[in-house]
Amino acid sequence: MKLIIANTGSYPRAGDSPELQTLRKTIAAVDRGEMTSADLADAENEMTRRAIEEQARAGVELLTDGQIRWHDPISHLAGKLAGVKINGLLRFFDTNTYFRQPVLMGKPERKGPLVVEEYRFACNALGQIPTGREGTVRVAVKQVLTGPYTLAKLSLVEDPAMQPLEARAEAYAAALADEVKALGESGAEFIQVDEPAIIQVPNDWGVFTQALEPLIRARDAVRKAGRKLQLALYAYFHNPAPFYEKLAQLPVDALGLDFTYDATLVDVVAAAGSPRPLGLGLVDGRNTKLESPTEVARVVERLLPKIKGERAYLGPSSGLEYLPRDGAAAKLELLGKIRAAVNG
Amino acid sequence: MTMSREKLKKLGLELPLFPTTSVGSFPKPDYLVKARADFNKGRINREQLSELERKATAFWIEKQEELGVDVLVDGEQYRGDMVAYFAEIIPGFSKGGLVRSYGNRYYHKPIITGAVSWPGPITVEWWKYAQGLTKKPVKGMLTGPYTVMDWSFNEHYSDRRTTSLALADVIRKEVEALIAAGCKIIQIDEPALSVRPEELPIAIEAMHRVTDGMNAYFITHACYGAFEHIYPGMLEVPVDNFDLEMSNSDLNMLNLFRSQPFTKDISFGVVDVHTHVLEDAEKVNERVRQALTILPKERIWVDPDCGLKTRTVEEALAKLRACVEAARAFRN
Numbered sequence: 001m002k003l004i005i006a007n008t009g010s011y012p013r014a015g016d017s018p019e020l021q022t023l024r025k026t027i028a029a030v031d032r033g034e035m036t037s038a039d040l041a042d043a044e045n046e047m048t049r050r051a052i053e054e055q056a057r058a059g060v061e062l063l064t065d066g067q068i069r070w071h072d073p074i075s076h077l078a079g080k081l082a083g084v085k086i087n088g089l090l091r092f093f094d095t096n097t098y099f100r101q102p103v104l105m106g107k108p109e110r111k112g113p114l115v116v117e118e119y120r121f122a123c124n125a126l127g128q129i130p131t132g133r134e135g136t137v138r139v140a141v142k143q144v145l146t147g148p149y150t151l152a153k154l155s156l157v158e159d160p161a162m163q164p165l166e167a168r169a170e171a172y173a174a175a176l177a178d179e180v181k182a183l184g185e186s187g188a189e190f191i192q193v194d195e196p197a198i199i200q201v202p203n204d205w206g207v208f209t210q211a212l213e214p215l216i217r218a219r220d221a222v223r224k225a226g227r228k229l230q231l232a233l234y235a236y237f238h239n240p241a242p243f244y245e246k247l248a249q250l251p252v253d254a255l256g257l258d259f260t261y262d263a264t265l266v267d268v269v270a271a272a273g274s275p276r277p278l279g280l281g282l283v284d285g286r287n288t289k290l291e292s293p294t295e296v297a298r299v300v301e302r303l304l305p306k307i308k309g310e311r312a313y314l315g316p317s318s319g320l321e322y323l324p325r326d327g328a329a330a331k332l333e334l335l336g337k338i339r340a341a342v343n344g
Numbered sequence: 345m346t347m348s349r350e351k352l353k354k355l356g357l358e359l360p361l362f363p364t365t366s367v368g369s370f371p372k373p374d375y376l377v378k379a380r381a382d383f384n385k386g387r388i389n390r391e392q393l394s395e396l397e398r399k400a401t402a403f404w405i406e407k408q409e410e411l412g413v414d415v416l417v418d419g420e421q422y423r424g425d426m427v428a429y430f431a432e433i434i435p436g437f438s439k440g441g442l443v444r445s446y447g448n449r450y451y452h453k454p455i456i457t458g459a460v461s462w463p464g465p466i467t468v469e470w471w472k473y474a475q476g477l478t479k480k481p482v483k484g485m486l487t488g489p490y491t492v493m494d495w496s497f498n499e500h501y502s503d504r505r506t507t508s509l510a511l512a513d514v515i516r517k518e519v520e521a522l523i524a525a526g527c528k529i530i531q532i533d534e535p536a537l538s539v540r541p542e543e544l545p546i547a548i549e550a551m552h553r554v555t556d557g558m559n560a561y562f563i564t565h566a567c568y569g570a571f572e573h574i575y576p577g578m579l580e581v582p583v584d585n586f587d588l589e590m591s592n593s594d595l596n597m598l599n600l601f602r603s604q605p606f607t608k609d610i611s612f613g614v615v616d617v618h619t620h621v622l623e624d625a626e627k628v629n630e631r632v633r634q635a636l637t638i639l640p641k642e643r644i645w646v647d648p649d650c651g652l653k654t655r656t657v658e659e660a661l662a663k664l665r666a667c668v669e670a671a672r673a674f675r676n
Contacts, residue, residue: 012443024450027447028448094539096539098446289497289499323443324440324442325442
């Protein structure tokens with residue numbers, strides 16, 4: 001059984017020191033008309049490189065671009081689709097952060113790539129970092145997408161045709177399936193689809209699974225063309241225990257779970273087992289308190305024998321943007337300590 | 345007469361029908377924004393900053409009186425974030441690093457690193473100052489224990505309930521101090537109330553610790569949440585009045601109140617604070633009319649959806665005026 005250290009998604013865009021304020025200051029200067037969009041792109045690139053470097057330095061083997069360019073998990077994708085207008089702010093689950101809410105003026109349709117360029121940039125940036133681990137450990141980029149059900153659930157609707165949740169989830173799913181295909185053709189080997197909304201509103205299970213199907217088909221098409229592509233589903237910001245057995249049956253390559261809401265989830269997973277690799281969100285991505293590596297390691301040891309698929313991903317319970325920068329870095333380093341303590 | 349009207353009367357408060365108030369914060373005048381930045385850079389001292397905070401507080405008291413608001417607030421000219429303000433004063437908290445709120449807005453999210461305790465009066469001097477400027481009642485303004493817990497990192501307490509209750513004990517002492525100073529209406533904001541519906545019992549238990557046996561009229565403010573998941577259970581929060589953001593959600597909450605009766609007084613948000621657009625009188629009046637379809641007039645207070653600090657001074661005044669005019673129209 002291989003235990004891979006993986007980031008779950010976002011990374012803080014700013015820190016307290018002046019060199020970590022680059023993006024924040026540039027955005028403010030662009031807003032004031034004192035800098036250009038080219039300056040903004042440079043700042044985003046610089047902070048993305050830093051985020052990738054910090055993850056690699058901490059020993060993360062499946063890292064992300066930190067979602068540094070994302071205004072929020074919803075409008076970054078929805079805002080690039082035709083038929084969508086971006087509206088005011090709404091609280092994002094229980095995070096005390098806010099997202100800009102999409103309004104469907106028509107059917108949301110993909111006009112072009114959403115994050116393919118971001119993925120390519122991250123791969124190039126990673127390629128330029130001397131990890132000191134070449135030849136021993138493979139470090140790869142994971143691309144994150146917010147899932148069609150969550151996008152649909154958090155959208156407002158003006159177009160009556162998009163009023164049924166099924167219709168808008170289906171439309172978002174078609175757009176995201178095309179993105180999965182494009183990412184696969186660009187060499188992406190691991191895509192994480194985030195669906196935090198489904199464990200909040202379990203009554204929509206049918207809509208959720210239907211919306212996931214086009215993404216699965218896109219993955220299969222990419223694989224048929226001879227490429228390796230894995231699609232993971234991550235659900236966080238709530239306790240997934242009541243829906244675990246249903247989640248475990250989804251035809252994805254890995255299932256990421258947030259273990260920080262309810263201690264009973266460990267018992268549930270240990271009892272039921274998992275037919276596929278799991279993302280073990282055992283380190284709280286939203287609290288600065290550092291967990292005891294040995295305590296978490298004991299939990300990992302309990303779960304690993306129950307997981308089929310020869311691997312599991314050890315990571316934070318959610319993206320790390322909810323922590324201060326130094327807190328996020330400390331959580332990533334903790335992951336390495338936990339793995340060292342497993343069976344040790 | 346409703347129970348809460350009787351309570352107000354016993355407290356010596358004779359309020360008109362449709363009492364007008366505001367949720368708490370007002371925008372800071374430009375000179376105060378600059379002074380806060382200067383203070384942070386060490387260019388002016390605490391007393392110089394406080395002088396300007398008092399000046400801005402007096403400005404807002406005067407403006408509320410001019411407009412004819414019934415229950416006043418001090419405008420929170422001396423506060424930044426509603427949780428960080430208390431965390432900077434209450435022992436047990438440390439200042440955290442920068443965390444993003446949204447877009448390009450960041451704040452220092454507090455960290456609970458030790459046992460919290462009441463350091464002595466936190467808001468009482470400001471309340472006394474503001475109340476000394478007017479004969480109308482000024483609300484005491486606090487942030488609730490559940491919200492302070494939810495909006496802080498916690499490295500000390502074992503779980504969220506224990507944290508909330510420890511904070512409740514601190515906030516109760518502040519309530520006692522406000523009442524001892526003469527404050528009769530105290531608002532304890534819980535905007536995080538709906539974020540984890542399964543934790544509503546914790547928020548209720550913590551509020552009991554704060555308000556039980558206390559002789560004051562209590563209001564709590566909640567906003568921008570999924571109230572459908574906590575209604576009608578939220579009515580168990582032991583306060584007299586729920587101050588709710590109604591307009592931003594197109595009065596959707598009225599449907600909930602139709603399904604199960606709303607049993608408390610309401611401070612009914614009749615203007616949206618997140619838009620520069622000023623609603624016309626007809627729109628504001630229609631919102632009050634809608635409130636009257638499900639709530640008796642004795643239970644309705646009129647105010648903006650939320651704190652007005654994100655608006656300009658002129659916009660805030662115009663939105664407050666719209667509240668006052670709507671209330672007057674319905675009294676007549």
